[in-house]
Amino acid sequence: MVEAGKEPLRRIDPPFVALGPSGVAIRDRLKHLTAQDEEVLRLVGDHLGSLAGKDLKARSATGLKHDTGQWAERKRALTAESSSRWAGSITKATHDQWALARRSQLAHVHNLEAAVATITHRLSLPVGAKGSKRAPGGYHSAQEWFAKSRRLRLLRDRLQRQRADYEAGRVRVVRGGKRLLGNRHNLDVAQLTETEWRARWQARRRFLSADGESGKRYGNETIRLTPDGQVSIKLPAPLAHLANAAHGRYILAAKVSFAHRGDQWRDRVSANRAVAYRISEDTDRGRWYLTASWTIPSVKTVPLQTARSGGLIGVDTNADHLAAWRLDEHGNPAGEPRRFDYDLSGTTSHRDAQVRHALIRLLRWAQHHNLAVAIEDLDFSAEKTREKYGRHKRFRQLISGMPISKLRNRLVTMAAELGITIVAVDPAYTTKWGAQHWQKPLTSTDRTVTRHQAASVAIGRRGLGHPIRRRTAPPPHDQSDRAGHRTVQAAPETPRRQEPRPRVPGPRTRSAPPKREANTGNQDTQHRSGRPTEHAQLTLSP
Incomplete structure (x- = not known):
């Protein structure tokens, strides 16, 4: 039953233990490269990049009719102009890029469908009609109604084209990035000269990635990195005359020594286990980098009951901070709430560093108390549409600026390194019920509890399997009818x-x-x- 005037509650999914990372990537700078080394890297990258562009065009032309035979034919065509292993890396990268474009295309179709449904619903309501928490109301004025009716026709046409492309298997991919391509026509806004833009464009379109192969020498025959840090590249057939070592290889003057996970990488290459490498250029700094990556077995998670045994830490994610509170095994808040701030303004590297610093402080606190961390399993992909929050621009910017996916991925990865369990809980009603049942009782004369801190208690209780509703103290004697029934904790x-x-x-x-x-x-x-x-x-x- 649902009380009159109240909306039905949606289903609350049970909490679960988040899986650990399945791969590792480390990076180091290629220092002391000679001018000839950089020239060879650019020539090889440009040549392989052109082959990757042709292969992507061929793959996109086949669409949904592609099969393993066509894949093998593409690889044979690339082998003649590079090598068998280079061709394998290119075709695999092409396949992954096409599959990613298909997933993005489907997500775009779903977003357009949601926008069309929202506008259609709001146009069907009278002008000025009030909405509810689950559905928006009518538009505020006749002028806005008319503008949205025109936008609806535009979105329907766009949705029809996207559906036709998806059903036909047509994808549109810009090698180098659509944003960087658009900067070419707005160099003043991007604060770039044509020469700087051209350098970035060429660097983005180069292909210098090689997949690893277990059983081969040092785990990779194409880009080989020895345990002592020597880097050598197998040159494509048209550039074999540039080799400075036997068997058509070019040895770089740079030495690589990974400061992070260097021992793990050295153990893998010494045992001839597969390691993938990628070489990239940072044109702004004039530096070259080498990234090594490999897969690892999924981290074995502890059972949920074991993670709950000693209590846990509930964490509420916000636009500028993490609100956390420690709870015992019975769901009672213990100690004082904690706040871990981060600033998401500035460059991408600055924002990324801010998130990492906030997470490491949180995890060190959890490690000190030997507790698991409960956090909401958030996904704002369906909550950013301008059709749902068109007039609430600040709110749309707020939820769009929250680093949900990046924070979630980094938290799981960093927690696995420290041996901390992450419990993901359903975010439904945690803020509302936390403020309703916990904000006022936890507030005292010397402590003011915010709604975010109260939400962290609600998240922690849900992660422990307790109801969020606070069980109150006994009512005064002879006042049970007024104060409510006795519900002792x-x-x-x-x-x-x-x-x-x-x-x-x-x-x-x-x-x-x-x-x-x-x-x-x-x-x-x-x-x-x-x-x-x-x-x-x-x-x-x-």
Whole structure:
């Protein structure tokens, strides 16, 4: 049942332990490269980049009709102009890029469908009609209604074209990046000269990536990196005359020594296990970098009950900070709340560093108490549409600026290194119910609790398997009708915790009306029309 005037609650998914990372990537700078080394790297990258562009064009032309035979034919055509291993890396990168474009295309179709549905709904309402929390109302003025009606026709045409492309298997990919391509026509806005833009464009379109192969020398025959840091490249057939070593290889003057995970990398190459390498140029700094990556077995996660055994730390993610609170195994807040700030203004590297610094402080705190971390499993992909929050521009910028995916991925990776378990919980109603049930009780004369800190308590209780609703202290004597029924805090495993208390002789019990104690422990007979959502573990309405 749902109380009159209230919207039905959506289903709350159970918490789960997040899986650890499945791969590792480390990077080091190629220092002390000679002018000839840089020239060779540019020639090789440009040549292989042109082959990668042709292969992507051939793959896109086949669309959904592509099969393994056509893949083998493309690889044979590339082998004649490079080598078998270079051709394998190019065709695999092409396949991954086409698949990514298909996924992005489908996501774009879903976004257009959501926008069309939202505008259609709002146009069907009278001008000025109020909306609800789940659906927006009508448009504010006739002028806005007319503008949105024209936009609806535009979006429908765009949606029709995108659907046709998706069904036909046509994708559109810009090697080098669509944003950088657009900067060519707005050099003043991008603060670039034509020469600087051309250098960036060529660097982005180069191909200098080689997949690893277990059993081969040092785990990679194309880009070989020895345990002592010597880098050599297998030159493509047309550039074999540039070789300075045997078997058509070119040895760079730079030496590589990975400061992070260097021992792990050295163990892999010494055992001839597969390691993939990628060489890239930073045109702004005039530097070259080498990135090594390999797969690792999925980190074995602990059972959920084990992660909950000693309590955990609930974390609420916000636009400028992480609000955290430590909870014991019964769901009671312990100690003082913590706040881990980060500043998301400035460059990408600055924002990334801010997120990393906030996460490492959080994880060090969790490591000190030997506790797991409970965090919301957020996904704002469907909440950024301008059709849903068109007039709330600041709110759209707020949720768009929150580094949800980056923070989530970094948290899981960094927690795996420290041996900390991450428990993901459903974010439904955590802020609302946290403020309703925990903000005021936790506020004291010397501590003001924010709604974000109260939400962290709600997240932690949900991660522990407890209901968010706070069980209050006993009411004053002879005021049970006004103050509500007695709901003293009890652990979830306490037997018969929802049943009535034993009857104790005294004035209070003698004054109780007949048969009252029979319904004392029945939550369905209290002041709520339905059972608590998280106790019942069922969906009231979709």
